[in-house]
Amino acid sequence: MKWLTATxxxxxxxxxxxxxxxxxxxxxxxxxxxxxxxxxxxFAWQGAGTAPEDIAGVxxxxxxxxxxxAPVGRADMLGRPSSEAEVFYRDWxxxxxxxxxxxxxxxAGQMRIEYExxxxxxxxxxxxxxxxxxxNEARMLGHRVSDAIYEKLTGIRGAFAxxxxxxxxxxxxGGKDHSRLTLADSDGARPIVLLESREPVLAPAWSPDGKQxxxxxxxxxxxxxxxxxxxxxxxxxLTNFKGxxxxPAWSPDGxxxxxxxxxxxxxxxxxxxxxxxxxxRLTRHYAIxxxxxxxxxxxxxxxxxxxxxxxxxxxYDLRSGATERVTFEGSYNARxxxxxxxxxxxxxxxxxxxxxxxxxxxxxxxxxxxxSTALDxxxxxxxxxxxxxxxxKYAERGILAAVSVDGGVKFRLPAREGDVREPAWSPYMGR
Amino acid sequence: xxxxxxxxxAITLLFTAAFLVACSGSDTKEDEAAAAAAAAAAAAKxxxxxxxxEAAAKQQKLDxxxxxxxxxxxxxxxxxxxxxxxxxxxxxxxxxxxxNDRSVRLEGHTDERGTREYNMALGERRANSVRDYxxxxxxxxxxxxxxxxxxxxxxxxxSGESNWSQNRRVELK
Numbered sequence: 001m002k003w004l005t006a007t008x009x010x011x012x013x014x015x016x017x018x019x020x021x022x023x024x025x026x027x028x029x030x031x032x033x034x035x036x037x038x039x040x041x042x043f044a045w046q047g048a049g050t051a052p053e054d055i056a057g058v059x060x061x062x063x064x065x066x067x068x069x070a071p072v073g074r075a076d077m078l079g080r081p082s083s084e085a086e087v088f089y090r091d092w093x094x095x096x097x098x099x100x101x102x103x104x105x106x107x108a109g110q111m112r113i114e115y116e117x118x119x120x121x122x123x124x125x126x127x128x129x130x131x132x133x134x135x136n137e138a139r140m141l142g143h144r145v146s147d148a149i150y151e152k153l154t155g156i157r158g159a160f161a162x163x164x165x166x167x168x169x170x171x172x173x174g175g176k177d178h179s180r181l182t183l184a185d186s187d188g189a190r191p192i193v194l195l196e197s198r199e200p201v202l203a204p205a206w207s208p209d210g211k212q213x214x215x216x217x218x219x220x221x222x223x224x225x226x227x228x229x230x231x232x233x234x235x236x237x238l239t240n241f242k243g244x245x246x247x248p249a250w251s252p253d254g255x256x257x258x259x260x261x262x263x264x265x266x267x268x269x270x271x272x273x274x275x276x277x278x279x280x281r282l283t284r285h286y287a288i289x290x291x292x293x294x295x296x297x298x299x300x301x302x303x304x305x306x307x308x309x310x311x312x313x314x315x316y317d318l319r320s321g322a323t324e325r326v327t328f329e330g331s332y333n334a335r336x337x338x339x340x341x342x343x344x345x346x347x348x349x350x351x352x353x354x355x356x357x358x359x360x361x362x363x364x365x366x367x368x369x370x371x372s373t374a375l376d377x378x379x380x381x382x383x384x385x386x387x388x389x390x391x392x393k394y395a396e397r398g399i400l401a402a403v404s405v406d407g408g409v410k411f412r413l414p415a416r417e418g419d420v421r422e423p424a425w426s427p428y429m430g431r
Numbered sequence: 432x433x434x435x436x437x438x439x440x441a442i443t444l445l446f447t448a449a450f451l452v453a454c455s456g457s458d459t460k461e462d463e464a465a466a467a468a469a470a471a472a473a474a475a476k477x478x479x480x481x482x483x484x485e486a487a488a489k490q491q492k493l494d495x496x497x498x499x500x501x502x503x504x505x506x507x508x509x510x511x512x513x514x515x516x517x518x519x520x521x522x523x524x525x526x527x528x529x530x531n532d533r534s535v536r537l538e539g540h541t542d543e544r545g546t547r548e549y550n551m552a553l554g555e556r557r558a559n560s561v562r563d564y565x566x567x568x569x570x571x572x573x574x575x576x577x578x579x580x581x582x583x584x585x586x587x588x589x590s591g592e593s594n595w596s597q598n599r600r601v602e603l604k
Contacts, residue, residue: 171588173588176584177583177584200580200583200584202547202548202583203547203548218580218583221578222578223551223578223579242576243555243577244551244552244555244579246548246551247548260548260552262552262555267552267555288549288552288553288556290548290549290551290552291546291548291549304546304548304549311545311549332545334545334546334549335546335547335548335549348545348546350545355544355545374590375543375544375590377545377546377547378546378547393590396588396589396590421547422547
């Protein structure tokens with residue numbers, strides 16, 4: 001009997017580990033100096049049985065991860081109010097809480113979350129709201145509450161109700177590594193494997209509406225660019241050229257895709273019209289031109305080129321066809337991504353042999369190195385421009401990490417297993 | 432034949448008789464000639480086989496020599512120039528490819544430093560520098576395919592030059 005229980009248990013554990021294999025954990029390593037103290041009281045569940053999701057826990061985690069808030073521990077709370085009538089400000093002043101969030105959750109068909117935010121010091125309600133949606137999207141509804149609270153208290157639009165794409169890899173020494181293209185919530189929860197392959201998968205990219213993705217897969221034995229619809233699951237192979245087929249980058253209007261092809265000799269930047277599949281060659285140089293990314297206005301592209309001897313960032317103007325160099329500081333600047341404001345540019349910068357994530361202010365031309373680890377790459381900027389997600393190595397494993405654009409907040413998202421790389425932060429998701 | 436005149440029949444008979452006489456007269460000589468021809472054919476055939484065997488043995492020797500030098504060519508950091516050790520190894524492969532029409536695939540790789548897509552281009556540059564050397568030495572370009580894997584397929588997983596130097600390579604397959 002003892003043996004049977006052990007067998008059943010190990011079978012269950014094996015299944016459970018399969019389920020969480022690609023899941024990320026979060027370790028906050030650095031926050032702002034004086035984070036805002038906020039108490040997120042567990043939301044009252046007004047349905048039968050137990051609540052399907054701890055919504056307050058989702059909000060608490062989001063605010064903590066931003067580094068700008070210090071959520072109060074539940075054990076320290078002197079009460080569990082769920083509406084304004086139950087709020088006693090002295091209970092919260094006593095534990096130095098600046099803000100208090102309470103809420104109620106019900107699920108009659110749809111899930112409904114009502115919440116209220118209080119300023120403890122001024123003893124007044126400062127915000128209230130309602131989120132409704134399918135029960136199986138409960139966590140996403142929680143992230144929307146976080147977005148509203150974050151915007152109310154910081155003045156910056158929240159980016160918690162967004163998603164991440166990344167590649168997780170299981171090493172197979174002496175064989176072929178196992179790659180998985182994974183989609184997860186912005187906090188790493190609810191990972192879904194979109195593609196599994198024994199051949200490399202890389203360069204995941206989002207369509208501007210967040211409904212489609214593109215990536216490079218070697219599944220045919222050669223690199224090819226694919227696009228995949230996240231709603232229907234429909235997949236289309238876009239390229240199959242001799243040589244490189246890489247770096248897909250959707251234009252801001254969603255109609256075309258910049259990419260790297262070497263079919264005509266050296267790697268150059270091409271533009272594919274996604275309706276007609278017609279290709280236009282944008283750059284024509286014997287050097288390496290790669291890693292195209294769009295400026296938010298869609299009028300120009302940034303790309304990496306070693307035409308000057310070392311890799312640097314250049315800008316190609318689609319209207320004039322002119323190319324100009326953008327980066328000058330350091331001997332290696334590559335793979336740029338631009339914030340939606342068109343001002344902050346994140347890139348990979350080499351300093352004394354180490355690769356860091358740096359921020360270049362395109363208005364002042366000031367370059368600020370944001371990270372201190374040695375093998376940082378693949379920066380991806382949040383749609384609200386606040387955080388940069390990137391890949392690095394920690395304890396000989398590939399992990400994802402994040403840093404705020406001012407360098408003040410840092411956290412890591414290691415996977416429970418394997419290497420994780422190439423994060424791509426989604427745009428704001430439509431409802 | 433049905434309407435063949437009597438004179439015609441007689442002529443036919445005469446020729447047949449003359450032929451039979453001629454044949455009976457040189458019976459042994461004919462056999463010898465046929466045997467000689469067969470022997471010559473057999474000799475030619477075995478010579479052909481011997482030549483084929485010899486060519487196969489020669490090819491095998493070249494293939495063995497190519498196998499002995501290995502099918503992996505290493506590169507210096509941030510370089511796609513062929514090193515002397517790579518050129519010597521590559522020469523053995525080129526000689527082994529000259530007597531036949533086999534196709535090869537060149538897979539270019541980099542170490543983990545630098546960005547992935549830029550490394551994809553560097554890996555292609557390395558594969559192409561091997562390809563260009565082979566083409567310059569008489570291997571037709573249509574027989575060679577270059578594919579870059581960038582830093583996606585490391586042989587050694589760790590960091591540091593001892594691992595990186597193993598990963599900066601082109602594999603001939």
